[in-house]
Amino acid sequence: MLRILVVFGTRPEAIKMSPLIYELQQHPDLETFLCVTSQHRQMLKQVLKAFHLKPNFDLEVMTDHQTLTEITYRVLVGMETVLNQLKPDLVLVHGDTTTTFSVSLAAAYQQIKVGHVEAGMRTHQKYLPYPEELNRRLVGSLADLHFAPTDKEANHLYREGISKDSVYITGNTAIDALSMTIQENYDHPLIKQVQGKKMILITAHRRENLGEPMDNMFQAIRRLVETYSDVVAVFPIHLNPIIQKKANSILRHHPRILLVDPLDVMDFHNIAARSYLILTDSGGIQEEAPSLHAPVLVMRDVTERPEVVRVGAAKLVGTDENRIFEEASILIKDRKAYQSMTGINNPYGDGKASKRIVQGILHHYRLTDYPPTPFR
Ligand code: UD1
Ligand code: UDP
Numbered sequence: 001m002l003r004i005l006v007v008f009g010t011r012p013e014a015i016k017m018s019p020l021i022y023e024l025q026q027h028p029d030l031e032t033f034l035c036v037t038s039q040h041r042q043m044l045k046q047v048l049k050a051f052h053l054k055p056n057f058d059l060e061v062m063t064d065h066q067t068l069t070e071i072t073y074r075v076l077v078g079m080e081t082v083l084n085q086l087k088p089d090l091v092l093v094h095g096d097t098t099t100t101f102s103v104s105l106a107a108a109y110q111q112i113k114v115g116h117v118e119a120g121m122r123t124h125q126k127y128l129p130y131p132e133e134l135n136r137r138l139v140g141s142l143a144d145l146h147f148a149p150t151d152k153e154a155n156h157l158y159r160e161g162i163s164k165d166s167v168y169i170t171g172n173t174a175i176d177a178l179s180m181t182i183q184e185n186y187d188h189p190l191i192k193q194v195q196g197k198k199m200i201l202i203t204a205h206r207r208e209n210l211g212e213p214m215d216n217m218f219q220a221i222r223r224l225v226e227t228y229s230d231v232v233a234v235f236p237i238h239l240n241p242i243i244q245k246k247a248n249s250i251l252r253h254h255p256r257i258l259l260v261d262p263l264d265v266m267d268f269h270n271i272a273a274r275s276y277l278i279l280t281d282s283g284g285i286q287e288e289a290p291s292l293h294a295p296v297l298v299m300r301d302v303t304e305r306p307e308v309v310r311v312g313a314a315k316l317v318g319t320d321e322n323r324i325f326e327e328a329s330i331l332i333k334d335r336k337a338y339q340s341m342t343g344i345n346n347p348y349g350d351g352k353a354s355k356r357i358v359q360g361i362l363h364h365y366r367l368t369d370y371p372p373t374p375f376r
Contacts, residue, residue, distance in 0.1 A: 001031050002365055005088035006293035007076070009039030009099030012284040014047035014210035015265050017094050020117065021053060023354035024035035029367050030358075035082050037061050037075050037099045043239060043262050050265050053178075056161035057082045060290050064241060065113070068131055071098040071189035077104035090361065091143070094173075095283075104142040114139075118172060118359060119146035120153030121304040128302050130208045133281070136304075145358050145364055148325035149287075149348055150307065150375065174287040175335060175349030182291075186270040190234060190258065197232040197256070198332065200224065203248075204239040206281045206300065213319035214243070217299050218250040221279065228332055232256045234271070236263045260289055277331055279324070287348045291311050295341035297327055304311075307347040312340060349375065 006022060008017050014036075024032040034341070035057035038044055041080045047244055050057070059078035061071060075098070084090075091107040093100045094117045116139050146162060148154040149172040157167055204217055225233050237247045237259055251257050263271065269288070272278060278285060278296045284307045289296040296314040310312040317327045331338045356372035357359060363371045 001288070002029055002090065002361070002367070003033070003086070003088045003090060003159045004090050004361070005033045005035055005082075005086055006092045007035045007037065007057045007079070007099070008094055009037030009044065010097050010266075011043040011047055011057075011262075012095060012282075013042055013043055013094040013099065014051075014053075015177050015284065016118065016173045017092070018047065018051040018053060019173050019180060020092070020354040021051075023358050027358060027362075029362070030292075032113055033057075033077075033088065034061070036282040037067075037071075037103070039071055039075070039079065039097065040239075043211045044133075046262065046264050054330050057086075065336065068098050068247065072102045073098055075102035076106050079103055080110075083107060083110050083112060088112060089365075091105070093139065093143075094118055096139070097130035098131065098135060101135040101138050104139045108142045113144040114142055114230060115145035115147065116143035117141065117147045118149060120155075120157040120165070122153075122156045123304045125302060128208065129206055129283070130306065131299070131354055133304070145360065146359060147352070147353075149188065151290075152307065153331055166364075168356060169374035170356035170360065170365075170372065171349030171351075171353035173349070173353040174286050174352050175291060175346055176282055176354045177265075178288060178291050179351045181190075181269040182267050182273055183266075183270060186274075188267055188271060190260070190267075190271055191274055193332060194232045194234065194260065195232050198228075199271075199274070200231055200328070201231045201272055201275040201278045201294070202233055203278075203280045203282050203285060204299065205237070207241060209281050209319060210240075210242050213299075214246055215250065215329065216319050217279075217281075217324060218247060218322045220328070222251060222254065222257070223321070223325050224328050224332070225254055226263060227329070231332060232258065234258045234275070236260050236268065237376040238262065267298050270304075279328065288347075290344045290346040293342050295331055295338065297324065297331070299324060305348075311347050313342075313344040315341070320356040
């Protein structure tokens with residue numbers, strides 16, 4: 001029996017690892033355990049509840065205004081105990097958070113194999129996004145097994161000298177998660193509240209955007225709502241106190257700006273699928289966008305997800321107030337421009353990434369002769 005420890009700590013990791021946990025649990029040769037670092041607290045609990053997951057270990061690392069050093073240190077210390085106790089054959093991590101890096105380092109220190117889900121994403125700019133580009137490069141060099149979403153990410157890894165034998169091209173598990181959350185007959189008070197108007201859904205949280213870029217983003221959103229009377233902005237504000245304060249000071253007290261708590265993933269996906277337009281600096285939402293049938297304006301200067309821009313479902317608009325306002329205005333007023341960004345196939349997955357990852361693990365450990373068919 002192969003003992004697998006899945007570890008994550010933030011909302012997006014949890015959303016994208018949940019379908020994989022279900023898939024791992026179904027296999028008789030695999031014994032699966034879950035450890036959460038709780039780098040996020042409430043936002044992580046929302047996902048665990050939605051997917052009915054009960055962790056075996058919780059490191060409870062989150063503090064207000066936590067620094068990268070604090071997260072790294074607490075996770076390293078906590079993981080040492082968990083790894084000593086459980087002695088897993090393989091630790092599975094996801095993406096590019098500080099949890100991902102610290103857990104990989106803790107496992108590598110004990111010479112325990114690391115499998116990296118969503119491997120190989122790069123902007124090739126050291127601090128964009130910050131600290132994710134650092135984390136993902138470091139995890140790439142610590143991991144033994146790499147699950148790249150598409151051949152683009154696999155090629156990044158090959159160029160860095162990673163052996164082809166250790167890379168599986170699987171698609172992104174974000175798309176697997178959507179097939180578990182999106183419902184046709186879905187209702188929510190927010191959907192009723194915005195009926196008859198164009199809903200613009202907003203999220204913002206990137207560390208490099210805190211400060212002036214985020215002021216610009218929020219000013220642009222206020223201008224949009226003040227300019228177009230048929231627009232309603234819905235903003236589930238990240239629990240970071242810096243963002244809470246800024247959003248409340250720039251966006252509060254407008255009847256068509258709805259500031260709400262972070263939404264449960266079921267609510268978020270279903271509301272996003274019914275929104276007119278999404279403005280975001282999120283990574284995961286760029287992957288989900290084509291399946292949500294809403295155009296996405298990405299409020300960042302570079303993206304590690306260029307495929308979604310290439311297929312035309314998202315546009316990079318940076319963090320300049322005028323640019324965000326103008327690009328969103330085009331999509332509000334120009335039906336043709338709007339339609340050209342919808343109805344696009346998702347380049348990131350077909351809902352079977354988790355199955356391919358499990359097959360990749362079995363193949364790596366010689367429990368099957370057959371590698372998964374790569375996602376194309
Ligand atoms: C983290 C990840 C980022 C990922 C994002 C997803 C790092 C360094 N950053 O960024 O890669 O894109 O999660 O959302 O790994 N907070 C709460 N409750 C919560 C969550 C956060 O109160 O449930 C507050 C805390 O005050 C915390 C702060 O938000 O100190 C920032 O959280 P942190 O995880 O450090 O950074 P994120 O911006 O969320
Ligand atoms: N999300 C959610 N509730 C919200 C906002 C976002 O469940 O109120 C989901 C979203 O669908 C996506 C993930 O959270 O799956 C993205 O997380 P985030 O933007 O915080 O992180 P990133 O992807 O940028 O790392």
